[in-house]
Amino acid sequence: MIPEKDQEKIKIPNNERVPEKDPLIRRRGPALDLFRGRRVMHFENGTGFQGGPSRRKGYKLALWSWFASMIDCLILISISSIFMAAFSFLMRTDFGALIGSVTQNQHRVILFLEVFALCAWAYMIVVRSVLGSTVGEWACDLRLGQPQERLRANYILRVAWRSTLILITGLVTLPVLSLILGLDLAGKISGLRLFSLK
Structure with missing residues (x-):
C-alpha cells in the first residue's frame, strides 16, 4: 500500500479512471501508472492466434x-x-x-x-x-x-x-x-x- 503523503502526488485525471475490477491495477504505484489509460487485456478466451512456427521438414x-x-x-x-x-x-x-x-x-x-x-x-x-x-x-x-x-x-x-x-x-x-x-x-x-x- 502507498503511504497517504505519496498518494497525493499521484493524481489520476477523471477521464483516465483505472478499472476497479483488476486487483493488480487497483493498487496504484509508480510502475503501474505506466499502464494507466490502456485497455485491460484478458487472455482466458484465447487471442485468436491459430498458427505456429513452421517446422523444417x-x-x-x-x-x-x-x-x-x-x-x-x-x-x-x-x-x-x-x-x-x-x-x-x-x-x-x-x-x-x-x-x-x-x-x-x-x-x-x-x-x-x-x-x-x-x-x-x-x-x-x-x-x-x-x-x-x-x-x-x-x-x-x-x-x-x-x-x-x-x-x-x-x-x-x-x-x-x-x-x-x-x-x-x-x-x-x-x-x-x-x-x-x-x-x-x-x-x-x-x-x-x-x-x-x-
Whole structure:
C-alpha cells in the first residue's frame, strides 16, 4: 500500500479512471501508472492466434542435418588434433613429424581413421544420450527424439542403433540417401527421428 503523503502526488485525471475490477491495477504505484489509460487485456478466451512456427521438414530438415554434421565433424577433428598433440608430447616427438609419418604410412592413416570413427560413434552416443542432441544439432535447433522419448529406458539403445547404422553405411551413404529422398532414413529404420525446433 502507498503511504497517504505519496498518494497525493499521484493524481489520476477523471477521464483516465483505472478499472476497479483488476486487483493488480487497483493498487496504484509508480510502475503501474505506466499502464494507466490502456485497455485491460484478458487472455482466458484465447487471442485468436491459430498458427505456429513452421517446422523444417523433408529436404530442409535433411540439409540442416548435413549442416549440423559438418559442425560436429569440425569439433571431432579439433578433438582428434588435441589428442594427437598430446600423444606427440607423451612420445616426445615433434608434432610435425608425427603428422608427416601418419600421412606417409598407409597403416597409420587407416588406424587414425578407425580411431576417428570410433570417437565419432562414442561422441554421438554419449552427447545425444545426455543432452538429446550433439553440439551441431543444438546449434541448428535439431533434437533427436521427442522429450518423452528421451525419458524412456531404451533411449540410449536406440541412439546407439541409429549411430551404428550411420557408421556401418560409411557415414555418407545413409545421409546422402536421406538428402535425395527428403526423409530421415536413419530415423525410420531406428525408430528415433530427428526433429526441428524451428
